Amino acid sequence: MPVCERDPWRNQYFEAVPCPGGVLIPTDDPDSWNWYPDHRWIYDKLRVAMSQGLPCGPHGVLPERFPVFSKPMINLKGMGIGSRIIRTAAEFDQCYTPGHMWMPFLTGAHVSTDCAVEDGEVKWSRQATGKTWDDGMFEYWTIHADGEPAVDRVLADWVSRNMGGYTGMMNFETIDGIIIEAHLRFADQWCDLYGEGWVEALVRLYRDGRWLFADNDRRDGYSVPLFAGHGRRYFHPSTEHQAKVLAMPGVSSLQITFHENKPPEDHPMPPGGFRVGIVNATDLEHGFAARRKLAEGFPAEAILWPEENSAARAHGAAHRA
Numbered sequence: 001m002p003v004c005e006r007d008p009w010r011n012q013y014f015e016a017v018p019c020p021g022g023v024l025i026p027t028d029d030p031d032s033w034n035w036y037p038d039h040r041w042i043y044d045k046l047r048v049a050m051s052q053g054l055p056c057g058p059h060g061v062l063p064e065r066f067p068v069f070s071k072p073m074i075n076l077k078g079m080g081i082g083s084r085i086i087r088t089a090a091e092f093d094q095c096y097t098p099g100h101m102w103m104p105f106l107t108g109a110h111v112s113t114d115c116a117v118e119d120g121e122v123k124w125s126r127q128a129t130g131k132t133w134d135d136g137m138f139e140y141w142t143i144h145a146d147g148e149p150a151v152d153r154v155l156a157d158w159v160s161r162n163m164g165g166y167t168g169m170m171n172f173e174t175i176d177g178i179i180i181e182a183h184l185r186f187a188d189q190w191c192d193l194y195g196e197g198w199v200e201a202l203v204r205l206y207r208d209g210r211w212l213f214a215d216n217d218r219r220d221g222y223s224v225p226l227f228a229g230h231g232r233r234y235f236h237p238s239t240e241h242q243a244k245v246l247a248m249p250g251v252s253s254l255q256i257t258f259h260e261n262k263p264p265e266d267h268p269m270p271p272g273g274f275r276v277g278i279v280n281a282t283d284l285e286h287g288f289a290a291r292r293k294l295a296e297g298f299p300a301e302a303i304l305w306p307e308e309n310s311a312a313r314a315h316g317a318a319h320r321a
Helices: 008-013 029-034 045-051 090-093 149-163 198-208 239-246 283-293 311-320
Strands: 066-072 084-086 100-104 110-118 122-132 138-143 168-175 178-183 222-227 249-256 274-281
Touching: 008 249, 045 100, 045 149, 045 178, 090 283, 110 149, 110 198, 122 149, 138 283, 149 168, 168 198, 222 283, 239 249, 239 283, 249 283, 274 283
Parallel strands: none
Antiparallel strands: 066 084, 066 100, 110 122, 110 168, 122 138, 138 222, 168 178, 222 274, 249 274
16 A cells, blocks of 8 residues: 555555555654655744744744744644643743744634645645634535635745755645645545545655646535544444445545544544544535434434534533543
8 A cells, every 4th residue: 555544544545556665655744754854844833934934933032922823843743732822921921831932823714735746846736724613623624626826826935945855745734825834744634535546646756756647627525524522432333334424425435533442532632522533525515414424323412513502512521621
């Protein structure tokens, strides 16, 4: 299998594509850190901010203006853990944390972009945006057929100035066109929505150093998660039930996103809920319908729905405390 995948529910996207031995394609930041020592510096979010000329600094260096956004300089597992808004100088002093940094608090559009890079030149990109729910959860993500030209220009310029000699995939998180995170990998949650032949092009990029992908059949795609409450153990729906979800109109793939034999608290999950599955679909309403069907495979009282109030999540938070 060409892709080194730590989440077994995503092997389905890659296991049928042949790849020569010795070709390693990362989907996880620790692997990228180990395999690309010349470019691992991009995981230092302070250096990324400085490379864009942003006002920024480590904790201990007082910002001239507030509010600022504080986060760890490097955090390869759950890169948002420990992040917070700091609104005053007094709060900044109280929140001093070694190894953390600050940068401007940004409020524009939050976009995730996958890029294929050849020797420091962006050859392909695709954007996704998420509809936020609360407490770290998303209602769904849209993988856009239409590009974001302004974001593409920013990323192409940044890559050309900073990534000479690098060939492979990159993922960027931007807010209002400003890079807040960079990764030496792609987003493997929805790559089945990139179109036929994309995984073959991915293998070719890492095998031959060339990006060749027609990409002439773009269409919007949707990645729709299902959340349940924290504080209990879950089991996978039956194979028969999963097959019914997969057979529904518009469904591209189904991921059951947890290990049955692993304690729930050992899964990296947002504070608001435990993600039990993800439906990828080519139509949003079909994705919602498949999510409702998937929910039938779990205890009804545990499922969290975006339209419900926060009482169940508050109960789960109290349970965890």
